[in-house]
Amino acid sequence: MVAGKKLSRFAMENINKITDIVIITTGGTIEKVYDELDGTLENRGTHIKNKIQSKLRLPYTNVAVYPLLNKDSLYMDDEDRRLIVMTVKDQLKKNCPIVVLHGTDTMSVSATKCFEEIHDLKVPVVFTGAMIPLGFEDSDAVQNVTEALLASKLLAPGVYISFHNQIFKLPNVRKNKDKRTFEGF
Amino acid sequence: MVAGKKLSRFAMENINKITDIVIITTGGTIEKVYDELDGTLENRGTHIKNKIQSKLRLPYTNVAVYPLLNKDSLYMDDEDRRLIVMTVKDQLKKNCPIVVLHGTDTMSVSATKCFEEIHDLKVPVVFTGAMIPLGFEDSDAVQNVTEALLASKLLAPGVYISFHNQIFKLPNVRKNKDKRTFEGF
Amino acid sequence: MVAGKKLSRFAMENINKITDIVIITTGGTIEKVYDELDGTLENRGTHIKNKIQSKLRLPYTNVAVYPLLNKDSLYMDDEDRRLIVMTVKDQLKKNCPIVVLHGTDTMSVSATKCFEEIHDLKVPVVFTGAMIPLGFEDSDAVQNVTEALLASKLLAPGVYISFHNQIFKLPNVRKNKDKRTFEGF
Amino acid sequence: MVAGKKLSRFAMENINKITDIVIITTGGTIEKVYDELDGTLENRGTHIKNKIQSKLRLPYTNVAVYPLLNKDSLYMDDEDRRLIVMTVKDQLKKNCPIVVLHGTDTMSVSATKCFEEIHDLKVPVVFTGAMIPLGFEDSDAVQNVTEALLASKLLAPGVYISFHNQIFKLPNVRKNKDKRTFEGF
Numbered sequence: 001m002v003a004g005k006k007l008s009r010f011a012m013e014n015i016n017k018i019t020d021i022v023i024i025t026t027g028g029t030i031e032k033v034y035d036e037l038d039g040t041l042e043n044r045g046t047h048i049k050n051k052i053q054s055k056l057r058l059p060y061t062n063v064a065v066y067p068l069l070n071k072d073s074l075y076m077d078d079e080d081r082r083l084i085v086m087t088v089k090d091q092l093k094k095n096c097p098i099v100v101l102h103g104t105d106t107m108s109v110s111a112t113k114c115f116e117e118i119h120d121l122k123v124p125v126v127f128t129g130a131m132i133p134l135g136f137e138d139s140d141a142v143q144n145v146t147e148a149l150l151a152s153k154l155l156a157p158g159v160y161i162s163f164h165n166q167i168f169k170l171p172n173v174r175k176n177k178d179k180r181t182f183e184g185f
Numbered sequence: 186m187v188a189g190k191k192l193s194r195f196a197m198e199n200i201n202k203i204t205d206i207v208i209i210t211t212g213g214t215i216e217k218v219y220d221e222l223d224g225t226l227e228n229r230g231t232h233i234k235n236k237i238q239s240k241l242r243l244p245y246t247n248v249a250v251y252p253l254l255n256k257d258s259l260y261m262d263d264e265d266r267r268l269i270v271m272t273v274k275d276q277l278k279k280n281c282p283i284v285v286l287h288g289t290d291t292m293s294v295s296a297t298k299c300f301e302e303i304h305d306l307k308v309p310v311v312f313t314g315a316m317i318p319l320g321f322e323d324s325d326a327v328q329n330v331t332e333a334l335l336a337s338k339l340l341a342p343g344v345y346i347s348f349h350n351q352i353f354k355l356p357n358v359r360k361n362k363d364k365r366t367f368e369g370f
Numbered sequence: 371m372v373a374g375k376k377l378s379r380f381a382m383e384n385i386n387k388i389t390d391i392v393i394i395t396t397g398g399t400i401e402k403v404y405d406e407l408d409g410t411l412e413n414r415g416t417h418i419k420n421k422i423q424s425k426l427r428l429p430y431t432n433v434a435v436y437p438l439l440n441k442d443s444l445y446m447d448d449e450d451r452r453l454i455v456m457t458v459k460d461q462l463k464k465n466c467p468i469v470v471l472h473g474t475d476t477m478s479v480s481a482t483k484c485f486e487e488i489h490d491l492k493v494p495v496v497f498t499g500a501m502i503p504l505g506f507e508d509s510d511a512v513q514n515v516t517e518a519l520l521a522s523k524l525l526a527p528g529v530y531i532s533f534h535n536q537i538f539k540l541p542n543v544r545k546n547k548d549k550r551t552f553e554g555f
Numbered sequence: 556m557v558a559g560k561k562l563s564r565f566a567m568e569n570i571n572k573i574t575d576i577v578i579i580t581t582g583g584t585i586e587k588v589y590d591e592l593d594g595t596l597e598n599r600g601t602h603i604k605n606k607i608q609s610k611l612r613l614p615y616t617n618v619a620v621y622p623l624l625n626k627d628s629l630y631m632d633d634e635d636r637r638l639i640v641m642t643v644k645d646q647l648k649k650n651c652p653i654v655v656l657h658g659t660d661t662m663s664v665s666a667t668k669c670f671e672e673i674h675d676l677k678v679p680v681v682f683t684g685a686m687i688p689l690g691f692e693d694s695d696a697v698q699n700v701t702e703a704l705l706a707s708k709l710l711a712p713g714v715y716i717s718f719h720n721q722i723f724k725l726p727n728v729r730k731n732k733d734k735r736t737f738e739g740f
Contacts, residue, residue: 015353015369029409036501036550039399039442041411057316057325059366060351072409131242131406136505140242146328147335150350154339165335166245168200180406181244184200214594221686221735224584224627226596257594316591320691365591385723385739427686427695429736430721501612510612516698517705520720524709535705536615538570551614554570 019153020062020096023048024087026080026110027071028103030130030141041133043070048101048145051134055142061149066091073103073110073129081113088114088125097152099145100127107161108174108182114159115170121157128162131180140164204338205247205281208233209272211265211295212256213288215315215326226318228255233286233330236319240327246334251276258288258295258314266298273299273310282337283310284330292346293359293367299344300355306342313347316365325349389523390432390466393418394457396450396480397441398473400500400511411503413440418471418515421504425512431519436461443473443480443499451483458484458495467522468495469515477531478544478552484529485540491527498532501550510534574708575617575651578603579642581635581665582626583658585685585696596688598625603656603700606689610697616704621646628658628665628684636668643669643680652707653680654700662716663729663737669714670725676712683717686735695719 025031027043034041046067052058068087069080084100091098102110111127118125128148130141148162159170163182176183210216212228219226231252237243253272254265269285276283287295296312303310313333315326333347344355348367361368395401397413404411416437422428438457439450454470461468472480481497488495498518500511518532529540533552546553580586582598589596601622607613623642624635639655646653657665666682673680683703685696703717714725718737731738 015357029406032409034411034502034506036399037547039402041404056328057349057366059349059364132404135507136404137507138505143241143331146331146350150332150335150352151339153350154336154352164242164244165331165338167335167339172200177407179244181242214591217594219596219687219691221584222732224587226589226594317589320693321589322690322692362592385727426698427719427736429719429734513611513697513701516701516720520702520705520722521709523720524706524722534612534614535701535708537705537709542570549614551612 016060018060018062020064020094021099021149021152022064022066022091022094022096023099023101024066024068024084024091025101026069026073026076026084026103028073028101028107028129029133030101030103030128030144031070032072032133033135043072045070046101048134051142052145056146056149058149061153063149071103073106076103076106076110081110084110085113085117089118092118092121092123092125095122097123098125099148099152100125101145102127102129104129104131104163104175104182108170111159111161111170111173118159121159123157124152124155125159126152126155126162127160201245203245203247205249205279206284206334206337207249207251207276207279207281208284208286209251209253209269209276210286211254211258211261211269211288213258213286213292213314214318215286215288215313215329216255217257217318218320228257230255231286233319236327237330241331241334243334246338248334256288258291261288261291261295266295269295270298270302274303277303277306277308277310280307282308284333284337285310285312286330287312287314289314289316289348289360289367293355296344296346296355296358303344306344308342309337309340310344311337311340311347312345386430388430388432390434390464391469391519391522392434392436392461392464392466393469393471394436394438394454394461395471396439396443396446396454396473398443398471398477398499399503400471400473400498400514401440402442402503403505413442415440416471418504421512422515426516426519428519431523433519441473443476446473446476446480451480454480455483455487459488462488462491462493462495465492467493469518469522470495470497471515472497472499474499474501474533474545474552478540481529481531481540481543488529491529493527494522494525495529496522496525496532497530571615573615573617575619575649576654576704576707577619577621577646577649577651578654578656579621579623579639579646580656581624581628581631581639581658583628583656583662583684584688585656585658585683585699586625587627587688588690598627600625601656602689606697607700611701611704613704616708618704626658628661631658631661631665636665639665640668640672644673647673647676647678647680650677652678654703654707655680655682656700657682657684659684659686659718659730659737663725666714666716666725666728673714676714678712679707679710680714681707681710681717682715 025046132139134141210231317324319326395416502509504511531538580601683699687694689696
């Protein structure tokens with residue numbers, strides 16, 4: 001790997017500049033919501049913007065949420081992944097870092113697809129999600145989103161999975177169900 | 186700035202490697218604790234390790250806490266800062282990233298001191314703290330610690346303040362009281 | 371209703387006496403737990419004792435948990451309700467107030483059964499549950515348990531549903547799904 | 556004590572009736588707020604109404620907050636207590652239960668004053684407060700307010716301190732600092 005390609009972005013920018021970040025939401029555990037009428041825990045649309053605003057302080061970050069899908073990633077098919085790749089490509093025109101919220105079960109499949117089909121990246125594309133939905137007291141969602149936002153500012157252009165304070169560069173990343181986290185291989 | 190010096194560390198490492206990080210605690214708002222017997226909110230010793238373990242998932246991070254001071258940073262003097270510099274220097278022998286928890290009011294003074302007096306860094310030294318103590322529902326402490334830990338893995342060697350999802354490289358960083366955050370100048 | 375039968379119990383007791391309370395757990399939304407391995411939210415056993423100890427201060431209350439069932443109350447049958455009635459009867463021998471944690475969908479059915487089949491009560495039997503499980507940030511479970519414990523100390527002998535800071539004496543209580551709470555009728 | 560005077564109120568009312576409750580706020584630990592600009596934790600006005608609405612479900616309770624004082628109860632003097640007694644008397648004209656939020660250190664003094672100077676009560680007057688302010692993750696404030704609201708509906712007319720799921724009828728109640736709660740004597 002060539003050193004120059006791993007430059008952290010922030011070094012070249014105005015230190016007080018506000019960073020625009022696009023968050024593409026696709027569903028997944030991280031955004032599952034409990035419905036007290038029927039007792040189900042399902043993807044029903046994104047609420048990440050409100051959560052970010054109520055839980056995090058981001059005076060230098062301007063988040064734009066692009067709601068794409070509301071799917072448990074176990075049920076994503078090729079068409080869904082084509083849509084994710086197309087949307088990432090389209091959002092890349094804004095020339096700002098992209099965070100993709102995605103179910104953990106097939107996150108590495110979608111991230112690999114982006115890695116294979118999107119070239120000449122000028123910004124990082126960072127996938128993340130959660131083992132436990134936002135809204136649970138012991139959720140890892142806020143941690144993972146916090147880290148993905150920061151990672152998307154610091155990393156060199158490329159496709160990554162950010163999870164549990166660790167950054168994995170695609171390809172060769174997978175979920176390790178037993179360890180309840182991701183790993184490289 | 187030469188590109189090669191800004192290399193993000195993780196690119197050169199085993200992707201699943203567990204990172205050792207030293208957290209040096211000095212007190213500050215972030216670690217102020219309420220005493221229900223006398224109603225005071227003061228620095229009484231560090232509890233960051235327990236908080237990290239109960240709030241964050243860090244399967245690839247091994248945190249060692251070095252409790253140095255328990256001071257509101259408004260009351261730190263030259264001697265305290267000498268002690269911080271000496272301790273950072275000493276902990277640097279472990280060759281792992283360092284996070285310093287510090288009061289916000291004079292964080293930039295201590296960080297500048299480290300920047301001026303510690304040379305040939307081979308790892309990042311990342312200062313952070315909080316506007317509202319750990320233990321409050323609306324504290325920014327967990328966010329800031331989460332970010333500082335990740336930043337300490339991703340940044341090139343140097344002295345930084347990490348705060349509210351923004352990284353400021355020393356020198357020329359200060360607290361902006363009105364904006365309730367840090368800024369470069 | 372005769373006034374004398376509605377006497378609040380505490381008036382006749384040593385004011386600093388520690389009250390023993392039996393909590394019978396039957397499952398229900400209140401105790402549904404998220405499994406991050408398979409993404410299900412289900413009744414898997416009781417954890418109310420730990421929750422009570424970590425969330426509430428009860429220096430004058432000695433809670434004994436009797437784990438009976440782990441059922442969504444929609445799936446309770448006559449046999450389950452016979453078991454609940456039998457268990458309440460059995461626990462009444464301890465002569466201390468009883469709180470029953472129960473799913474909301476058929477809570478009034480089980481409570482009515484207890485009302486009809488248990489006579490000569492000398493303590494209150496207080497049913498409660500939750501619209502959103504313990505473990506969610508916006509759960510009403512801790513509120514309902516807090517209230518049920520206090521109600522079980524203050525109420526005259528009888529069978530009650532305690533929910534959302536309101537006490538309903540059996541019979542003629544039902545869940546109002548639209549209002550997401552209980553009501554008398 | 557005559558049994559008839561201890562009748563719990565709710566027995567005589569429409570079971571679905573919404574109860575009006577007046578909360579008189581006087582300051583105290585329960586309402587101390589952290590100021591991130593100067594790092595102080597002080598009484599600065601009441602925010603109990605917002606907290607109640609965001610933390611509790613009270614479909615049958617209509618809370619009206621009467622903001623009276625913003626004092627640490629250690630610094631209350633005779634004049635303050637006269638004001639509390641006068642305000643309670645005045646609010647009693649509304650003929651609904653009253654909850655008084657008060658610092659713990661001299662709560663029993665103010666409550667005793669009310670007990671001595673207010674006669675022919677037709678509703679309960681329930682004092683409560685907290686060992687740890689609202690806004691801390693481990694605060695007992697929400698628990699105490701939840702209990703005081705319910706107690707104010709269930710108790711016979713009289714002056715009480717409600718704390719940590721225990722009800723103490725005035726007089727002869729005091730804070731036990733070592734036990735971090737109240738007790739009768």
